Amino acid sequence: xxxxxxxxxxxxxxxxxxxxxxxxxxxxxxxxxxxxxxxxxxxxxxxxxxxxxxxxxxxxxxxxxxxxxxxxxxxxxxxxxxxxxxxxxxxxxxxxxxxxxxxxxxxxxxxxxxxxxxxxxxxxxxxxxxxxxxxxxxxxxxxxxxxxxxxxxxxxxxxxxxxxxxxxxxxxxxxxxxxxxxxxxxxxxxxxxxxxxxxxxxxxxxxxxxxxxxxxxxxxxxxxxxxxxxxxxxxxxxxxxxxxxxxxxxxxxxxxxxxxxxxxxxxxxxxxxxxxxxxxxxxxxxxxxxxxxxxxxxxxxxxxxxxxxxxxxxxxxx
Amino acid sequence: xxxxxxxxxxxxxxxxxxxxxxxxxxxxxxxxxxxxxxxxxxxxxxxxxxxxxxxxxxxxxxxxxxxxxxxxxxxxxxxxxxxxxxxxxxxxxxxxxxxxxxxxxxxxxxxxxxxxxxxxxxxxxxxxxxxxxxxxxxxxxxxxxxxxxxxxxxxxxxxxxxxxxxxxxxxxxxxxxxxxxxxxxxxxxxxxxxxxxxxxxxxxxxxxxxxxxxxxxxxxxxxxxxxxxxxxxxxxxxxxxxxxxxxxxxxxxxxxxxxxxxxxxxxxxxxxxxxxxxxxxxxxxxxxxxxxxxxxxxxxxxxxxxxxxxxxxxxxxxxxxxxxxxxxxxxxxxxxxxxxxxxxxxxxxxxxxxxxxxxxxxxxxxxxxxxxxxxxxxx
Numbered sequence: 001x002x003x004x005x006x007x008x009x010x011x012x013x014x015x016x017x018x019x020x021x022x023x024x025x026x027x028x029x030x031x032x033x034x035x036x037x038x039x040x041x042x043x044x045x046x047x048x049x050x051x052x053x054x055x056x057x058x059x060x061x062x063x064x065x066x067x068x069x070x071x072x073x074x075x076x077x078x079x080x081x082x083x084x085x086x087x088x089x090x091x092x093x094x095x096x097x098x099x100x101x102x103x104x105x106x107x108x109x110x111x112x113x114x115x116x117x118x119x120x121x122x123x124x125x126x127x128x129x130x131x132x133x134x135x136x137x138x139x140x141x142x143x144x145x146x147x148x149x150x151x152x153x154x155x156x157x158x159x160x161x162x163x164x165x166x167x168x169x170x171x172x173x174x175x176x177x178x179x180x181x182x183x184x185x186x187x188x189x190x191x192x193x194x195x196x197x198x199x200x201x202x203x204x205x206x207x208x209x210x211x212x213x214x215x216x217x218x219x220x221x222x223x224x225x226x227x228x229x230x231x232x233x234x235x236x237x238x239x240x241x242x243x244x245x246x247x248x249x250x251x252x253x254x255x256x257x258x259x260x261x262x263x264x265x266x267x268x269x270x271x272x273x274x275x276x277x278x279x280x281x282x283x284x285x286x287x288x289x290x291x292x293x294x295x296x297x298x299x300x301x302x303x304x305x306x307x308x309x310x311x312x313x314x315x316x317x318x
Numbered sequence: 319x320x321x322x323x324x325x326x327x328x329x330x331x332x333x334x335x336x337x338x339x340x341x342x343x344x345x346x347x348x349x350x351x352x353x354x355x356x357x358x359x360x361x362x363x364x365x366x367x368x369x370x371x372x373x374x375x376x377x378x379x380x381x382x383x384x385x386x387x388x389x390x391x392x393x394x395x396x397x398x399x400x401x402x403x404x405x406x407x408x409x410x411x412x413x414x415x416x417x418x419x420x421x422x423x424x425x426x427x428x429x430x431x432x433x434x435x436x437x438x439x440x441x442x443x444x445x446x447x448x449x450x451x452x453x454x455x456x457x458x459x460x461x462x463x464x465x466x467x468x469x470x471x472x473x474x475x476x477x478x479x480x481x482x483x484x485x486x487x488x489x490x491x492x493x494x495x496x497x498x499x500x501x502x503x504x505x506x507x508x509x510x511x512x513x514x515x516x517x518x519x520x521x522x523x524x525x526x527x528x529x530x531x532x533x534x535x536x537x538x539x540x541x542x543x544x545x546x547x548x549x550x551x552x553x554x555x556x557x558x559x560x561x562x563x564x565x566x567x568x569x570x571x572x573x574x575x576x577x578x579x580x581x582x583x584x585x586x587x588x589x590x591x592x593x594x595x596x597x598x599x600x601x602x603x604x605x606x607x608x609x610x611x612x613x614x615x616x617x618x619x620x621x622x623x624x625x626x627x628x629x630x631x632x633x634x635x636x637x638x639x640x641x642x643x644x645x646x647x648x649x650x651x652x653x654x655x656x657x658x659x660x661x662x663x664x665x666x667x668x669x670x671x672x673x674x675x676x677x678x679x680x681x682x683x684x685x686x687x688x689x690x691x692x693x694x695x696x697x
Contacts, residue, residue, distance in 0.1 A: 052431060075400065075430065077375060118347075118375035149348040149356070150372060161353075162346065162360040162372050169364075 005207040006040040007200055015040055016068070023066035024058040028225035028232025030239060031055045031138045032066075033196045038107070038136065040199075041206035046105040047072070047086055051079035051119055053111035054145040054224075055138060077118040080126035083108035083133040105134070105210050112139040112153030116177050120152075127186040127215050134209045134216045137179065139248075140224035148227040152177040155247070156300050157278070157287050160227075165286035170293045175303060180253070183217040187256030190216040193248060197239040198264045201250060205262075208252075221248040229282025238280065244272040246308040251315060261315035271308060274301050322501040328466040328493045329354035329396075332422055332486065333362065334501055335470030336394055340509055341420070342368035343393040345382035347375060347401065350434040351490040352424040355396035376401040380408040383419045388547070390512075390538040392474055396422035398490075399441050400431065402448065409483055410449030413572060415547040416525070416534065418477040418512055420470065422486040424493035427679060436679025437490030439602055442657040445485045446631050452569050454576035456583055457485035457631035459601040463497035469585075469628065475510040476583060480575055481533050487630065489653060491603040491681060512536045519543050525568075526554040532575035580632045587626040590616060594623030596694055597645040599638065599662055601627040603681040604651040611687035620695045630658060635665045642666025647694045649674060651682040 006015035018039035025032045031054060047070045050056050056073050059066040074082040087106045093099035108126075110119050115137040126133060142160050143149040150163040154172045159165040163172040184191040189212040192205040202220070209216035221242045223235035230238060242248035243264050250262035274297075278284035287293045312318075324334070333355045336344070344363055346356035356372070363370040369386075373379040379395045386393040397405065402423050412419055425441045427433030432440075445457045456476050460469040470486055477484040515522050515535040522543045527534045534554075537543035546556035551565045559565070576583070590612055591597060600608040605626045615622040625641060627634065638661070642648065648666055650659045651674035659673045674682050674690055 073431070077404070113348075116374075120374065143348045146348040146350050146353045147357070149353065152374065161357040162348070162370070164361050 003043050005043070005203055007203050012040050018042065018067065018069050019059065020066045020068060022064070024061045025054070026058070026224075026226050028223070028235045029054070030196050030222040030224070030235045031140070032059070034138050034220045034222055037196060037199055037202045038206055040203045041210060043105065043207070043210055044103065045101045046070075046107060049074055049079050049083040049086060049106065049108045051108075051110035051114035052076040052145075053114050054140070055109065055111065057145055076114055078122045079108040079110050079114065079119055080122040080133070080135060083135070084126050084129065084131040087131045087133055106132070108133055108135045110135070110137055111145070112137060112141060113143045113151045115139075116152035116179055123183070124186065127183060127188050127217075130188070130214050132214055134206070134218065136206075136218040136220060138220050138222040140222040140227060142224075142227050144224050144227040153179070156303070157284055157293075157296060159283050159286060170287060170296045171283070180217065180219045184253040184256045188215040188217065189213065189255055191219075191253040191256075192217070193219045193250050195221050195239045195243050195248060195250060195264070197236050198243065198250065201262055201264060205252065227283065229285075230280050234280055238277065241272065241277040244268060245274050245277045246271040246304050247274065247277055249308065249311055251311060259311070259314040259316070261312070261317045266317060271305065274304055319504050321503045324499045324501065325496060326463065326499050327354065327496050328460070328463045328488060329424065330358050331463045331466035331499045332396070332470045332488070332493075333358035334499070335467035336420065336474065337362055337366055338467070338501060338504065338507055339392060339471045339474035341392045341394050341474065342366070343383065343386040343391045344368070344370045345379040345386065345393070345395050346370065346372050347379045347397065348372075349376075349398045349401045351426055351437075351493050352396045352398045352401075352422065355422060355424075376404040377408065380405040380419075380421065381411075384408060384412050384415070384417050387417050387419050388539045388545070392418070392478070394420040394422065396424070398424050398426045398434070399428045399444070402441060402444060406448040409455075410451060410453065411549045412483040413449065413453045413455070414549050416481040416536070416572075417483065418481050418536075419483050420473045420477055420486065421483055422470070422488070425487060425489045427677070433679060435490070437493075437603065437653065437681070438677060438679065439489050439604075439653040439657070440677065441487060442630055442654065445487055452573065454573050455485060455631050456480070456482060456576065457487050457629070458585070459487050459627055459630050460492055461602050461605050461626065461628075462492065463495060463499050465628070466492065467499055467501065471507060471509070472585070475508070478510045478512045479533070480531075480579065480583075481512060481536055482576065485631070489602045490679070514538075515543055523554040524556045525552060527571055527575070531579060532571055576632050580634075583629060583632060584634045584637070585628040586634060586637065587624070587628065589624040589626065591623035591625060591641070593621055594645055595621045596647045596649065596691055597623050597625055597641055598649045598651065598687065598691070599625045599627065599658070600651050601630060601658065602653070604653060607682050607684045608651060608687050610684035611691060614684065614688050615691045615695075618692075620691055622691050627658070633661045633665070635661070638662055638665040642669040645669065647672060649687070649690055649694065651676070651687055653677065653681055
């Protein structure tokens with residue numbers, strides 16, 4: 001396990017890609033970028049266990065696969081459990097001298113539906129048992145694969161095909177599940193939030209996640225032009241705005257206790273208003289078109305600000 | 319509401335059928351190819367004074383439906399094979415607690431993730447045998463957009479009448495096909511609601527069945543009657559028991575309330591069967607191909623007919639057995655490797671049964687079934 005992480009552009013170009021071109025992810029989808037950035041952090045033999053989701057479906061359209069490293073598709077709710085099995089079996093094989101590699105990194109990937117909702121029990125079990133797995137969620141804010149249904153990661157005010165906006169409803173009315181906080185509460189060695197716009201921060205954090213002993217968790221924001229009704233060329237801009245508005249702040253949590261704000265979030269003097277993040281997205285259009293939802297929009301802004309202040313406090317940032 | 323005509327897909331016809339039947343609670347979770355039902359319900363339910371709630375997985379969806387049903391609300395969920403696999407434990411719970419609910423399975427290719435966007439009929443045996451222990455189930459198999467509506471209404475009626483979970487088992491082709499749908503005037507719809515207890519609350523036994531239909535009247539959660547239900551084997555009071563005779567009595571009654579009322583439950587269509595030498599037994603999308611094949615065979619002078627199953631569980635054993643004595647051959651085209659085929663074989667033996675198995679998305683085409691009819695006719 002000696003391979004360096006590729007952080008500089010020059011090194012990134014030289015590092016072997018783990019996902020080939022020609023996959024069928026939608027134009028402008030951030031998920032393949034996220035996977036490629038993950039690949040820049042790898043340190044040696046790696047296995048990926050992936051839950052059902054957009055990334056799984058669209059990178060493996062019959063009869064092809066875009067994956068260049070060992071990859072197993074599991075059911076929707078159990079990527080963490082399968083990864084736990086893989087890790088423990090490797091351990092035994094290694095002890096018995098029946099396995100050539102000194103170490104194999106095991107990564108589990110799920111979308112927000114597979115992580116916040118249906119796979120949550122399995123994830124929590126893996127964290128509690130302490131398997132040496134890196135779990136990464138690419139969070140595009142809804143069940144985009146089945147046609148944009150709300151999930152536990154859907155933001156308040158977001159319109160989906162099961163949280164309609166109209167005269168009586170402003171879209172999803174509930175708050176987003178604070179997944180990184182919940183995972184950190186398991187007191188695992190490492191939790192980090194990342195944005196594909198901040199590639200250096202992303203790769204360094206993913207490498208840390210691989211290096212710690214025991215479970216690590218990476219929460220990546222993943223803009224989705226199809227579901228968000230945004231321009232395909234705006235995904236990286238939205239990934240940046242998610243950080244600047246405090247909707248997806250970047251930070252790390254060590255052992256569930258020590259919070260550390262990451263550079264891009266630390267440098268924010270004042271949060272960018274959420275309007276700047278919402279307006280380029282058709283899924284929030286009703287919040288600006290219908291004056292009756294102005295109060296709800298203000299409520300969302302208040303929630304974001306409150307979360308931001310609390311996070312700053314935890315991180316010891318003024 | 320007066321009669322309404324729509325041009326729509328099977329999934330939406332199913333949702334409309336549920337609304338017409340008086341469904342007021344939908345616990346959902348997205349899954350291809352059933353998601354349109356949830357989407358439609360999430361939009362319509364509030365307009366009908368009902369609730370749509372999306373859960374974190376299928377286990378939560380169906381168990382929420384069990385809870386909702388106990389309040390006296392007609393309740394349902396809709397999913398596909400992988401979702402049903404997760405719901406199996408709860409189906410047993412609903413059977414044991416005699417909870418009326420409707421479970422729609424828009425069947426896709428399996429096992430596992432299989433082919434989410436391609437239809438199949440691979441979940442027929444799962445519906446019957448999926449949960450552990452001995453039990454009977456009701457499963458309806460619509461073959462058109464209109465039947466998606468009609469049989470969803472029927473599913474609610476049967477679930478209320480017999481206090482049992484009822485499956486609507488439609489293959490993906492039926493779920494996603496678009497056809498004309500006539501929604502009848504609501505006063506022309508025959509709707510059934512569960513029996514309520516009439517005895518004095520001090521005498522109410524929640525699991526004491528009426529002798530005629532073997533179904534106990536069902537008190538509502540929060541009414542004046544004491545409510546008690548458990549997945550454990552229970553006596554007429556609903557209290558758990560480890561006694562052998564209680565277990566035998568309960569499991570036998572749960573079976574009998576379906577099997578002894580089978581004539582009332584079973585629905586089927588007989589097409590050109592009267593003088594037939596060769597019968598095709600089919601359901602869902604392949605039955606549409608079969609009908610065309612039979613018309614073509616008749617034009618050629620071959621005496622073929624169709625028995626179209628609109629109910630697969632309870633299986634119309636007596637009807638199939640009689641048919642076995644009337645025809646020389648039976649053909650069973652199914653979009654699986656043979657499931658209803660085994661039921662036909664055990665009912666109609668020793669009449670030769672010919673399986674046309676196709677575990678894939680494209681159903682048996684009319685000319686393929688016609689070729690099989692010709693081949694058998696020439697024997």
